[in-house]
Amino acid sequence: MTCWETVQAYAFRSLGYGEKMLPRSDFDLCQQFTLIGSGLIWNVYFGVIALAFGFFLATALALAKASHSRWLRKPAEWFIFVFRGSPLFIQFFIAYSALVMLPRGGIDILGIHLNTSWMTSAWAGAAFVLFLNTSAYAAEIFYGALMSVPKGDLEAADAYGLSGWSRFRRIQWPTMLRLAWPAYTNEAIFLFHATTLVFFSGFPAFQQRGDALYYANYFADKTFNPFVPYPIVAFYFILLTFALIGLFGLVNKRLNRHLPSNTRSRIRLRPQLIR
Amino acid sequence: MKKLLLATALLALTGGVAAAQTVRLGTEGAYPPFNFIDDSGNVAGFERELGDELCKRAGLTCEWVTTDWDSIIPNLQSGNYDVIIAGMSITDERAQVVDFSMNYVPPAASAYAAGSADADITGGVVSAQVGTIQAAHVAESGATLLEFPTPDETVAAVRNGEAVAVFADKDYLVPYVNESNGALMFVGEDVPLGGGVGMAFRQSDDELRGKFDAAIQSMKDDGTLNPLIKKHFGPDAKVF
Amino acid sequence: MFSSCADPKSLEGFSWLICYLTSGKHIDFYWSFLTVLILLVVTAPTALAFGFGGAVAARSHFLPLRWFGKIYTAMVRGVPDIVFFLFFVIALDQGIEWMKHQIVCPDWTEPVRQGLEFRVCPQAKVPLGTSPQIWHQLYGFALAVFTFAIVFGAFAANVLYGAMNAVPRAQLETAESYGMSHGQVFRRILVPQMWTYALPGLSNLWMILIKATPLLFLLGVKDIVYWARELGSAKTQAYAYPHPDWRLWYFLFLLVAYLCMTRVSEIVLKKLAARLNHGQATAAGEAMRRAAQ
Structure with a gap:
């Protein structure tokens, strides 16, 4: 098989398209690069889903934690504590063990039939855990930023007669984002790294569709040589990290566009709040 | 020195x-x-x-x-x-x-243990331990392979309904089937695998x-x- | 452990549970918590030392050394730690044996790599094939500590590099104006002063380290996750204590244990931060000064 044919056969194998059987013998570099790259689709999927939904939950949690009401503050603090205080590895495991306990046939609540069987698959269950996890980490970052919004800004908002929602949306939120963005970039990078744990703890691979590490493990297992596939995973993740830094850098530029160039917060890769 | x-x-x-x-x-x-x-x-x-x-x-x-x-x-x-x-x-x-x-x-047989007698072992979801000859066999059989790192998780997957059957060494499965009070049973033909x-x-x-x-x-x-x-x-x- | 536990299958209810929870395997499980704590206690200073070296290298005026420092600190940002763990330990193990092989058996003629096999002379095995099991376990543990220290040393280097740059220029200039040499400024001012700036990052790192310990079992060390999986899985009559799949309960127990560890660390680190911030020219130090007035 030429390399191009391999790419055609396996580029989307992780999603179930292309060749059904994984290569069984005569492993070459091309196969390893293609399949591990194919698995990377899952890592990107998990990362993007968790970040996209997590952003909103994190904002809500940060606000709840900053709230004066006990009833809002305490649950938010506990949520953040549980997810930041325990290993993701164990969170995955517990989530999977708990999800498989749901009745197979589905649940009937108030006459609505809820199907539950899909929840144990990695694409739903693992993405959900990652979503909660990143929300907790990002909430802590956002909370810190919310506390650092300059007092003067808030007083100015009061003077302009802004209050409640419009004060939050027009003053607090943009400043919070700007201050939090460098740390949030780090969180995003480490979230993508964390996606490699999905098929390593709890969640089973379905029809041999897995993430980059799953295929690397497959090759390491078949070729009995760990020194080729794992560095390939490392290579892909370095690329992914660069792409993320670039993307988040663009957003950072936009968040800081109104500031004189010497006071802009650059994405410094020496974080205080890394995962 | x-x-x-x-x-x-x-x-x-x-x-x-x-x-x-x-x-x-x-x-x-x-x-x-x-x-x-x-x-x-x-x-x-x-x-x-x-x-x-x-x-x-x-x-x-x-x-x-x-x-x-x-x-x-x-x-x-x-x-x-x-x-x-x-x-x-x-x-x-x-x-x-x-x-x-x-x-x-x-050379011993490998066997399917399932939760019900009518389990679809050729087209359904079958669990096996990753990196075993049984996993390779399921991948080829047309059934949907569900892989776990330890053998015990493959049996657990059948109990909780993740898979319709588990495919493993029959010697390994026999105690689980015998002690399950009818919750697990062997289905289909035994498959001789390996030497x-x-x-x-x-x-x-x-x-x-x-x-x-x-x-x-x-x-x-x-x-x-x-x-x-x-x-x-x-x-x-x-x-x- | 207890004499009443001699025949577990005849026991029921509470006495069964007592015997079950004190079986040899459970005792091993409880001891493995100590393994994790030892790993934390040994790895933290080692990683800090690596981090310090990395940070100093990254600040060096000597170009190759600076590059080395920068690459080392950038490395962990790009690559997931689990990927490191999966192949680095094997590479390290083989590297050590290869070096020992060069020293111990200089006239060994066979190639060390035979296809996929890695074959050094028997005297070069680390530890020797004849040594008791405990040495093999200790060696495995040492490899794990080293691997953790490399990965977390890179994180620590990030933090320390930032902290060194954060020490106010004026303090260093004052020292220079007193006639201190480069090394003296570094030892007497920069290093003592940087800790207050480094502490938030290092505290965070300590938390990450605690949460990374479940990865130990990937390195072949029998840690709490290994035993929780082993004990929780369904047991047939071949075992003395047959039971269904109880892994969820064991993992919930681990969750609580980890939450306790991180909570205690948080409290201790907060106290430490208060000490370090005392009298510092930082916002936190200023806040403490005002509160004391």
Whole structure:
């Protein structure tokens, strides 16, 4: 098989398209690069889903934690504590063990039939855990930023007669984002790294569709040589990290566009709040 | 410095003579009744008894080491132990990278254990342990393969409905099916896979392999192997 | 452990549970918590030392050394730690044995790499094939500590590099104006002063380290996750204490244990931060000064 044919056969194998059987013998570099790259689709999927939904939950949690009401503050603090205080590895495991306990046939609540069987698959269950996890980490970052919004800004908002929602949306939120963005970039990078744990703890691979590490493990297992596939995973993740830094850098530029160039917060890769 | 090194080398040499040769046996410790960790934390099961007897016959001092199934062959090759004795089926694929002893369990069937008699084992979701011949077989059979890192999770997957059936060594599944009060049952035909279970050695370790081969042969000859198999796998188990 | 536990299958209810929870395997499980704590206690200073070296290298005026420092600190940002763990330990193990092989058996003629096999002379094995099991376990543990220290050392280097740059220029200039040499400024001012700036990052790192310990079992060390999986999985009659799949309960127990560890660390680190911030020219130090007035 030429390399191009391999790419055609396996580029989307992780999603179930292309060749059904994984290569069984005569492993070459091309196969390893293609399949591990194919698995990377899952890592990107998990990362993007968790970040996209997590952003909103994190904002809500940060606000709840900053709230004066006990009833809002305490649950938010506990949520953040549980997810930041325990290993993701164990969170995955517990989530999977708990999800498989749901009745197979589905649940009937108030006459609505809820199907539950899909929840144990990695694409739903693992993405959900990652979503909660990143929300907790990002909430802590956002909370810190919310506390650092300059007092003067808030007083100015009061003077302009802004209050409640419009004060939050027009003053607090943009400043919070700007201050939090460098740390949030780090969180995003480490979230993508964390996606490699999905098929390593709890969640089973379905029809041999897995993430980059799953295929690397497959090759390491078949070729009995760990020194080729794992560095390939490392290579892909370095690329992914660069792409993320670039993307988040663009957003950072936009968040800081109104500031004189010497006071802009650059994405410094020496974080205080890394995962 | 040189003196020191010489001293250690000498020590190693004399130590080697005095304590006979210590052979490290690598096993998984999670595959009852072949091998498992018993409740006092030691390796136990069929292969524990067999391995100890073989070492005695070959005049070797043996030590047990447990490791993950995933990395059991790479760890052999990098010398972390000298023998794999872990219910490993003899296959051509593995024989390319390790050398097998003669089998000490005859080629045995693999079987499907399912939650219901009408389980669809050719088109449904079937669980198997990652990196086993059974997993490879399911992937080819047209059924949807669901892979887990440990054998025990594959059975758990059938109990909780993740998979319609589990495909594994029949010897491994029999106790689970018998003790399930009808919740698990064998379905479909048994599938003969592999060339029996053997010990695996590094390809450069012919001498050690020879010793164990002789020991296995002597157990086969004097009729002590078959009762051992029956003791652990039940009276219906296949013997030599 | 207790004499009443001699025949577990005849026991029921509470006495069964007592015997079950004190079986040899469970005792091993409880001891493995100590393994994790030892790992934390040994790894933290080692990683800090690596991090310090990395940070100093990254600040060096000597170009190759600076590059080395920068690459080392950038490395962990790009690559997931689990990927490191999966192949680095094997590489390290083989590297050590290869070096020992060069020294101990200079006239060994066979190639070390035979296909996929890695074969050094028997005297070069680390530890020697004849040594007792405990040495093999200790060696495995040492490899794990080293691997953790490399990965977390890179994180620590990030933090320390930032902290060194955060020490106010004026303080260093004052020291220079007193006639201190480069090394003296570094030892007497920069290093003592940087800790207050480094502490938030290092505290965070300590938390990450605690949460990374479940990865130990990937390195072949029998840690709490290994035993929780082993104990929780369904047991047939081949075992003395047959039971269904109880892994969820064991993992919930681990969750609580980890939450306790992180909570205690948080409290201790907060106290430490208060001490370090005392009298510092930082916002936190200023806040403490005002509160004391």
